[in-house]
Amino acid sequence: MRPLIVWHIFRKDLRETLRDRRALFTTVVLPLVLYPLLFTAIGSFTSNKREQLAAQAARIAVWGPVPERTVQAVLADKGTLVERQASVPPDAEDRARKAVADKTLDVVLLTPEGASGPSIPLKVYADSTQLQSEAMQQRVLKTLRKHEASLLEERMVALGQPAMSARPLAVEEADLSSGSRRAASLVGSLLPYMVLVLLASAAFYSAIDLTAGEKERGTLQTLLTAPVHALEVVAGKYLTVVTMTLVAALANIGSLSLAIGRILSAEGAQDSFHMSGGVVVALFLTLVPAALLLASLFIAVGVMARTYKEGQSYLMPLLFLVLFAALGSTLPGVELTPALALVPLSNVALLMRELLTGRATLGLASMVLIASFAYAALGLLLAARVFETEQVLLSGEKPWKDVFARKAKGGFTPGNTLFFVAVLVVVVFYGSLPLMAAVTRQQIGQAIALSELGFFLAPAVVWALLMRVPLRDALQLRLPSRRGLAGTALLVLGGWAVGLATGSVLDNFQGAREYGEQLGQLLGKHGPLSLWAAVLLVGVLPAVCEEACFRGVVLTGFARSGSRALAVVGSALAFGLFHVNPWHIAAATVLGLVLGYAAFESRSLLPSVLLHFVNNALQMVMVRVPAVKAVFESWTAIGTGLVVTAVALWFLRGSGRPPTASVPGLRRPGSVGPSGPLGAPARAE
Amino acid sequence: MIEALGLTKRYGAVDAARGVCFRVAPGEVVGLLGPNGAGKTTVLRMLAGILTPSEGEARVAGHAASDDAFALKRSLGFLSGDTALYQRLTPREVLRYFGRLNEMPEASLTARIEALVQAFQMGDFADRQCGKLSAGQKQRANVARAFLHDPPALILDEPTTALDVVSGRFLLDAIRKERGRGKAILFSTHVLGDAEALCDRVVLLHQGQVLDDGTVADVVSRAGARNLTDAFLARIGATA
Numbered sequence: 044m045r046p047l048i049v050w051h052i053f054r055k056d057l058r059e060t061l062r063d064r065r066a067l068f069t070t071v072v073l074p075l076v077l078y079p080l081l082f083t084a085i086g087s088f089t090s091n092k093r094e095q096l097a098a099q100a101a102r103i104a105v106w107g108p109v110p111e112r113t114v115q116a117v118l119a120d121k122g123t124l125v126e127r128q129a130s131v132p133p134d135a136e137d138r139a140r141k142a143v144a145d146k147t148l149d150v151v152l153l154t155p156e157g158a159s160g161p162s163i164p165l166k167v168y169a170d171s172t173q174l175q176s177e178a179m180q181q182r183v184l185k186t187l188r189k190h191e192a193s194l195l196e197e198r199m200v201a202l203g204q205p206a207m208s209a210r211p212l213a214v215e216e217a218d219l220s221s222g223s224r225r226a227a228s229l230v231g232s233l234l235p236y237m238v239l240v241l242l243a244s245a246a247f248y249s250a251i252d253l254t255a256g257e258k259e260r261g262t263l264q265t266l267l268t269a270p271v272h273a274l275e276v277v278a279g280k281y282l283t284v285v286t287m288t289l290v291a292a293l294a295n296i297g298s299l300s301l302a303i304g305r306i307l308s309a310e311g312a313q314d315s316f317h318m319s320g321g322v323v324v325a326l327f328l329t330l331v332p333a334a335l336l337l338a339s340l341f342i343a344v345g346v347m348a349r350t351y352k353e354g355q356s357y358l359m360p361l362l363f364l365v366l367f368a369a370l371g372s373t374l375p376g377v378e379l380t381p382a383l384a385l386v387p388l389s390n391v392a393l394l395m396r397e398l399l400t401g402r403a404t405l406g407l408a409s410m411v412l413i414a415s416f417a418y419a420a421l422g423l424l425l426a427a428r429v430f431e432t433e434q435v436l437l438s439g440e441k442p443w444k445d446v447f448a449r450k451a452k453g454g455f456t457p458g459n460t461l462f463f464v465a466v467l468v469v470v471v472f473y474g475s476l477p478l479m480a481a482v483t484r485q486q487i488g489q490a491i492a493l494s495e496l497g498f499f500l501a502p503a504v505v506w507a508l509l510m511r512v513p514l515r516d517a518l519q520l521r522l523p524s525r526r527g528l529a530g531t532a533l534l535v536l537g538g539w540a541v542g543l544a545t546g547s548v549l550d551n552f553q554g555a556r557e558y559g560e561q562l563g564q565l566l567g568k569h570g571p572l573s574l575w576a577a578v579l580l581v582g583v584l585p586a587v588c589e590e591a592c593f594r595g596v597v598l599t600g601f602a603r604s605g606s607r608a609l610a611v612v613g614s615a616l617a618f619g620l621f622h623v624n625p626w627h628i629a630a631a632t633v634l635g636l637v638l639g640y641a642a643f644e645s646r647s648l649l650p651s652v653l654l655h656f657v658n659n660a661l662q663m664v665m666v667r668v669p670a671v672k673a674v675f676e677s678w679t680a681i682g683t684g685l686v687v688t689a690v691a692l693w694f695l696r697g698s699g700r701p702p703t704a705s706v707p708g709l710r711r712p713g714s715v716g717p718s719g720p721l722g723a724p725a726r727a728e
Numbered sequence: 729m730i731e732a733l734g735l736t737k738r739y740g741a742v743d744a745a746r747g748v749c750f751r752v753a754p755g756e757v758v759g760l761l762g763p764n765g766a767g768k769t770t771v772l773r774m775l776a777g778i779l780t781p782s783e784g785e786a787r788v789a790g791h792a793a794s795d796d797a798f799a800l801k802r803s804l805g806f807l808s809g810d811t812a813l814y815q816r817l818t819p820r821e822v823l824r825y826f827g828r829l830n831e832m833p834e835a836s837l838t839a840r841i842e843a844l845v846q847a848f849q850m851g852d853f854a855d856r857q858c859g860k861l862s863a864g865q866k867q868r869a870n871v872a873r874a875f876l877h878d879p880p881a882l883i884l885d886e887p888t889t890a891l892d893v894v895s896g897r898f899l900l901d902a903i904r905k906e907r908g909r910g911k912a913i914l915f916s917t918h919v920l921g922d923a924e925a926l927c928d929r930v931v932l933l934h935q936g937q938v939l940d941d942g943t944v945a946d947v948v949s950r951a952g953a954r955n956l957t958d959a960f961l962a963r964i965g966a967t968a
Contacts, residue, residue: 051828055817062816062857261812265873267778268806269829270798 044274044457044604052271052279053286056253060287066252070245070291078298092174101179104142107131107154110163116190117152117183131156139168149179235395238295239369239388242330243337243362245291249284250341255354258346274457274604277342277430281423284338292330296323325398329408332415333391337365339422343429368392379403384410387418409625416620417468420461427458455510455517457609460600463506464617467592471498471621485571491580500588503596518595519648523698527645530694531653533687534641538654539661540684543675545633555626567666574667582660586652593618593635594642594651602643611639634658640692646699729754729912730775730804730881734784737770737936744770745936747784752912754880757903759927760916763964767936768916769808772885775914776806788881802830805874808885812870815859819850819869822858823876830877844872848902864895871902881912888922900926924956932963939963 060066104126105114118124125148132138135153142148151168158164167187169180195209257263266276344361348354368388377383379393390411397403474497478490507517514520523531549555564570566577598614615635622631634655641650665672674680730752737745745767752758762768773779775786777793777800786793789803813822820841827837845854848868853861858869867887874882884903888896903926907913917923923930924944932939932947940947940963944956951959 048829048831051825055814055821055825058821059814059816260815262814264778264808265812266829268776268801268804269826270801270831271829 044272044278044606044609046606046608048271048275049278049282052266052276053282056280056283057286060249060252060283063252066248066287069248070287071294074241074291074295074298078295079301096175096178099175101182102147102149103179103183104128104139104148104151105153106135106151107156108158109152109154109165113163113165113187113190114152116193117186120182120186122183122186136168140170143168143170143173143176146175149176150183152183233373234296234299234399235392236369236373237299238292238326238330238395239333239392240366241295242288242292242334243365243369246284246288246334246337246341247358247362249287250338250345251348251351251354251358253280253283254342254345255348255357256351258348259350273430274427277426280342281338281426284342285334288334288338289327289330292334293327296326296330322398325403325408326395329391329394329398329411332412332419333388335419336387336415336422339419339426343422343426346426346429379407379411381407381410385414387415391415405625409623413468413472413620413623417465420465424458424462424465427461431458454512455596455600455603457601457604457613459510460597460603460613463502463600464597464620467498467502468620470502474498484565487565487571488576488580492584495580495584495588499592503588503592506596512596512599517599518591519599519642519646521647523645523647523649523695526694527647527650527698530641530645530691530698531647531650533691533694534650535653535657537684537687537691538637539657539675540681541637541688542630542634542658542662544681544685545630547676547678547681549626549630552626558624558626563666566663574663577663577667578660581663582656585659586656589618590638590642590648590652590655594638594648598639598642607643610643611636614639637688637692641695644692644695644697644699650695729789730758730883730914731787732771732775732784733787735771735774735781735786736783737767737774737779738782743936745774745781748933748936748938750931750938750941752881752914754912755907755910756928757907757913757915757926759923759930760914760933761920761923761930761960762933766933768933769885770936771933772806772808772883772914772916776804776883777801778806802877803879803881805877805879805882806885807870807874807883807887813858813866813873816857818855818857819861819865819872820845820854822869822873826873826876832877840876840878844876848872864891864898867891867895867899871899875902875906880910881914882906883914883916885916886918887915888917888919896922920957920960930956932960934964 100121100123102125103117103122105124106126106128108129114124114127131153135151139148139151139153142151149169151166153166153168154163165187167180167183170176171180192209196206199209200206254263257266267273340361341358344357345354348357365388368386369392377393379390379397383393384390384407394403394408394411397407471494475494478493503518504514507514510517522528546559550559566572566581570577572580593614597617598610601613602610604610615632615638618635618638619628619632622628638651638654641654642648661671661675665675732748732750735745735748736743748767748771750758760768760771770779774781774784774793775788777786777788777797780793786800788800791799791803793800813819814825817825823841823844824837827840832840845851848871850865850868850872853865854869858866861869871887874884882903887899887903891899900922903913903915915923915927927944929941929943930947931941940950942950948954948956948959951962953959953962
């Protein structure tokens with residue numbers, strides 16, 4: 044895949060989309076204008092109605108022997124007696140219903156004939172479906188409660204008791220939440236749903252136009268006559284839909300926030316709702332994977348259709364599913380849990396609610412983001428697969444059979460490599476839960492060994508066998524050239540500095556320092572592992588298992604695109620992703636770039652295995668031997684190491700041999716990555 | 729230059745094309761003729777590298793689609809009724825876009841676009857969105873797109889359909905000029921008069937198979953007909 048071609052396709056598609064005034068109006072202009080107008084109108088109407096109801100007298104009918112004092116008490120609180128009958132009509136309920144429906148009455152007070160004694164039954168009829176009738180009923184009930192309390196006090200006095208003895212408990216209603224908290228809670232329920240719906244709508248229209256719309260207009264075939272990969276086409280269109288979706292998201296978040304704040308203010312939430320800059324950024328970041336997922340799904344399904352209209356029919360059920368998933372945030376009592384964090388789109392809606400109400404936690408947020416990115420990767424894989432199906436692109440007839448038909452040729456592709464990474468995410472996530480639950484602190488060594496072998500080496504080997512790629516090619520099991528060997532030696536001498544330099548930068552952040560201390564306690568000299576066990580388990584095993592996985596099958600798979608950038612960056616990001624903790628992800632990704640470049644350029648796994656080992660083993664030694672730590676952590680040593688690394692990479696550049704016939708299209712080699720949730724020590728990758 | 733080597737395309741139990749073989753030499757215009765559903769579009773798509781043959785091989789300028797589809801596409805200008813222009817882009821923008829997809833250097837691309845705008849008399853509408861152009865103007869812009877990267881081979885699938893006499897004549901003249909420049913041109917049409925006037929050879933296709941391949945005179949003679957239309961009907965009727 045050539046990034047420049049993807050860029051040209053993206054730019055063209057974006058330009059065309061922006062020139063579609065209807066789409067632009069629907070996705071950007073409409074939310075900016077409509078919501079303030081709509082919510083202002085609603086807020087104004089609600090406010091006026093509330094004031095109107097407060098000033099208005101309740102129209103009351105009294106049927107049967109309702110005590111006169113009670114009637115007078117009710118009428119005294121803005122009540123108008125419209126009708127009074129000493130007897131109860133035979134069809135009292137029907138008559139009351141009709142009178143309220145006709146708006147001649149708001150409330151009916153009824154006491155059955157013959158009622159007497161210390162407790163008089165009193166029914167208060169109203170229609171809860173009518174705003175005015177219900178409001179007046181609430182007012183009458185409140186008055187009646189006060190009147191009842193007053194009667195009780197009189198009885199206590201008559202019995203020679205103090206009036207206050209009628210109130211053994213002086214109950215007072217008090218809400219601990221602040222106005223802004225209540226406002227945030229309301230917005231937290233509504234806003235995620237509305238934003239997701241609008242996000243889906245934006246993706247919906249962009250995706251149909253760029254897939255089924257292009258097919259119908261005949262321009263997709265024009266594009267296919269040009270020397271472009273199907274994957275480049277899907278990538279360009281994907282970026283366009285994602286861009287339009289995120290622009291719509293920004294427009295909607297901003298517009299809705301202002302509009303809802305306005306209506307909350309009208310509703311009496313005086314501490315009106317405000318979103319801080321941090322929350323806005325967090326919301327936007329949460330929406331990114333949702334946009335990625337929606338764009339991929341809509342593109343994949345949209346291209347199946349032959350016409351715009353058919354595309355709408357295909358995508359409508361998908362849109363309903365999105366609406367259903369987004370409803371989660373509006374349901375009372377539904378909280379973001381580890382299980383719900385794995386439910387696509389619902390997890391995003393719930394995380395948005397948590398962010399808005401200030402209850403989000405880093406752990407659950409990370410889970411939501413990782414799961415959402417994994418789903419988005421699967422969606423993109425599906426879209427890529429569809430675009431590689433020529434019959435679907437040219438006609439759309441019988442598409443699903445073609446899309447899911449087993450391809451005759453084996454071998455890695457960028458698409459199936461993405462799928463492998465997504466599957467690995469699921470395997471590691473579910474596999475690590477029981478593993479962590481089963482082992483004690485003393486058994487950390489076994490846990491590391493199991494996770495390295497089970498989560499990285501075994502899946503990599505199985506994947507290569509399934510894809511019918513010889514292990515020698517899949518895992519890059521070959522020696523570098525002489526120049527490559529020289530580069531490898533230099534990399535071993537200086538490459539450790541990359542991890543230490545990254546660690547020094549990250550140490551400026553509190554979170555990174557705390558995480559480093561936690562790992563240090565677990566894997567350091569006070570932990571359960573001896574030095575040699577730590578070097579073996581944290582140095583050797585990850586170097587072999589993770590490199591086989593990330594610089595082996597993942598980098599090799601991405602390298603089939605013909606793009607070094609995709610192979611190196613893609614494998615580094617995948618490598619980083621599996622380190623789970625955000626700080627560790629950053630450190631691992633940086634090291635992954637160096638490991639990936641070395642493996643790609645040398646077409647051998649050896650340089651990355653050795654550097655990975657040195658990096659991790661050195662960390663194990665440093666946390667146990669202060670003298671070593673002092674030497675290697677000096678900026679002189681790190682600077683020297685970085686210079687040596689640069690020279691090493693220069694030696695490695697282009698040192699690989701020509702590709703073998705068994706992996707066609709692989710011009711140079713690729714490689715693999717890092718450790719799982721239990722697999723790495725302080726900044727060891 | 730353009731070679732169909734036993735091209736076969738199967739869709740389930742249906743053969744859209746069966747063992748189609750012919751060649752188009754440099755400086756030659758070959759007409760691919762056949763009734764609706766004969767398989768012309770399928771064959772042309774396989775030759776353009778858009779469809780993968782079930783059997784056989786498509787080659788353009790020595791490049792096989794199975795070995796290097798990009799080299800094949802760079803050697804080919806393809807135009808058909810199904811290759812429309814982007815309605816919300818101008819012809820100049822369309823040309824620049826396809827030039828970039830063909831990885832043409834920016835400087836030479838700009839010069840080439842201006843040359844084509846002049847040659848195809850598109851000055852009046854080159855900066856107007858394609859959706860607002862007439863059928864003839866759109867087809868000129870589309871032909872310019874196919875000629876843009878100056879490929880040695882051209883495949884034109886019913887390029888004169890829906891064009892008025894003036895635009896049709898303009899297009900036929902453009903094809904003749906390209907033949908004069910040594911291009912190999914495969915030309916599919918329903919208008920047999922165009923084929924008779926323009927083509928050095930014709931290939932008759934019916935039910936996915938080649939019925940005849942030769943000069944217009946040879947094909948007419950072999951069918952015992954008076955002209956190409958009669959020959960065409962005779963061959964189709966003989967096998968229908």
